[in-house]
Amino acid sequence: xxxxxxxxxxxxxxxxxxxxxxxxxxxxxxxxxxxxxxxxxxxxxxxxxxxxxxxxxxxxxxxxxxxxxxxxxxxxxxxxxxxxxxxxxxxxxxxxxxxxxxxxxxxxxxxxxxxxxxxxxxxxxxxxxxxxxxxxxxxxxxxxxxxxxxxxxxxxxxxxxxxxxxxxxxxxxxxxxxxxxxxxxxxxxxxxxxxxxxxxxxxxxxxxxxxxxxxxxxxxxxxxxxxxxxxxxxxxxxxxxxxxxxxxxxxxxxxxxxxxxxxxxxxxxxxxxxxxxxxxxx
Amino acid sequence: xxxxxxxxxxxxxxxxxxxxxxxxxxxxxxxxxxxxxxxxxxxxxxxxxxxxxxxxxxxxxxxxxxxxxxxxxxxxxxxxxxxxxxxxxxxxxxxxxxxxxxxxxxxxxxxxxxxxxxxxxxxxxxxxxxxxxxxxxxxxxxxxxxxxxxxxxxxxxxxxxxxxxx
Numbered sequence: 550x551x552x553x554x555x556x557x558x559x560x561x562x563x564x565x566x567x568x569x570x571x572x573x574x575x576x577x578x579x580x581x582x583x584x585x586x587x588x589x590x591x592x593x594x595x596x597x598x599x600x601x602x603x604x605x606x607x608x609x610x611x612x613x614x615x616x617x618x619x620x621x622x623x624x625x626x627x628x629x630x631x632x633x634x635x636x637x638x639x640x641x642x643x644x645x646x647x648x649x650x651x652x653x654x655x656x657x658x659x660x661x662x663x664x665x666x667x668x669x670x671x672x673x674x675x676x677x678x679x680x681x682x683x684x685x686x687x688x689x690x691x692x693x694x695x696x697x698x699x700x701x702x703x704x705x706x707x708x709x710x711x712x713x714x715x716x717x718x719x720x721x722x723x724x725x726x727x728x729x730x731x732x733x734x735x736x737x738x739x740x741x742x743x744x745x746x747x748x749x750x751x752x753x754x755x756x757x758x759x760x761x762x763x764x765x766x767x768x769x770x771x772x773x774x775x776x777x778x779x780x781x782x783x784x785x786x787x788x789x790x791x792x793x794x795x796x797x798x799x800x801x802x803x804x805x806x807x808x809x810x811x812x813x814x815x816x817x818x819x820x821x822x823x824x825x826x827x828x829x830x831x
Numbered sequence: 832x833x834x835x836x837x838x839x840x841x842x843x844x845x846x847x848x849x850x851x852x853x854x855x856x857x858x859x860x861x862x863x864x865x866x867x868x869x870x871x872x873x874x875x876x877x878x879x880x881x882x883x884x885x886x887x888x889x890x891x892x893x894x895x896x897x898x899x900x901x902x903x904x905x906x907x908x909x910x911x912x913x914x915x916x917x918x919x920x921x922x923x924x925x926x927x928x929x930x931x932x933x934x935x936x937x938x939x940x941x942x943x944x945x946x947x948x949x950x951x952x953x954x955x956x957x958x959x960x961x962x963x964x965x966x967x968x969x970x971x972x973x974x975x976x977x978x979x980x981x982x983x984x985x986x987x988x989x990x991x992x993x994x995x996x997x
Contacts, residue, residue, distance in 0.1 A: 599841065680857040684894075
């Protein structure tokens with residue numbers, strides 16, 4: 550048995566079969582909704598407790614490390630005093646963290662009231678394992694009313710949209726991912742274009758006609774035409790405008806309003822923009 | 832072997848998806864799951880290892896923003912190339928593993944970027960190269976301790992692996 554052709558080439562044959570399976574997955578992955586396959590959702594659910602735990606530990610440990618360095622001198626003088634002070638500092642750090650979280654949630658609540666739409670507050674628990682992809686994992690899913698393609702925002706502006714939704718977790722495709730695209734307008738000149746992510750970090754506004762008058766500092770907001778984001782949400786501001794090359798369009802660099810590395814609490818809009826719902830009904 | 836590497840994959844993915852958020856740049860986080868795939872190709876000669884490498888890629892796909900199946904394909908290719916290299920050189924030393932990890936990160940990142948750009952090499956791939964090379968170097972540096980850790984765990988559970996010549 551062990552000397553047979555199949556046994557001798559078992560690794561090559563297995564890998565060959567798996568490569569064909571991967572190619573099949575790739576071809577079916579192009580279909581909308583195919584990404585949310587059951588094994589993939591199960592994996593996201595499986596890792597959620599680990600991510601919640603590690604995210605909690607990492608967040609708390611930064612406070613403890615800070616406290617430790619501050620108390621090195623005090624420890625030499627008085628061990629008891631240091632212990633008391635460490636406890637106090639630890640409590641203070643926790644209180645500051647709670648206060649900061651409270652402020653962020655209050656801002657989100659205020660934003661939800663301003664938008665006059667139904668929304669769910671979610672916590673960020675993870676990010677993309679691929680360093681060049683831009684997605685986040687949040688700790689709420691379909692059980693909290695989240696669905697695919699719902700808009701995700703923060704009090705600073707547009708963050709992205711839900712890409713895959715598991716029962717208790719979901720993945721958000723950030724607007725600075727190179728697979729992302731959203732319909733936007735320049736608030737001053739009303740020039741319209743598509744804001745997309747670029748590989749080397751940042752945003753660009755595509756398909757803006759050369760005749761349009763875009764200037765650095767102009768605010769870019771959502772147009773509300775894509776049926777996902779309500780009209781008028783801040784995306785960022787124009788950084789650099791150039792007309793290099795023979796193309797028909799301007800090269801527009803957009804500086805995002807949101808710092809994607811510092812996101813902790815987000816708002817998922819569970820209701821589509823009212824004007825677009827009406828369009829859909831008609 | 833599958834049990835040990837499944838647990839290692841879950842831990843590696845949990846670290847990669849959480850710690851990355853607290854680093855100033857995502858590329859500073861080593862691609863630990865790739866180190867596991869290279870380790871499989873280097874030291875485990877069986878169909879189970881091929882299956883595990885595919886599983887690692889698929890698990891990465893579940894958490895990544897790219898196409899589902901892309902990392903499963905790329906990780907399987909990294910596995911079979913490492914396996915082929917190890918067999919043809921008749922060696923599975925840590926030095927060869929580090930080189931394979933360095934090349935593997937470049938291969939995986941470029942594969943993801945090209946697929947994201949509809950397989951069309953774009954001018955914008957240039958600025959991403961320094962980031963890819965930095966992550967490849969950091970991942971290569973992290974490979975020896977990961978190899979040692981998995982080898983230690985394998986010995987602990989009585990797992991048979993290919994002779995190590997470190």
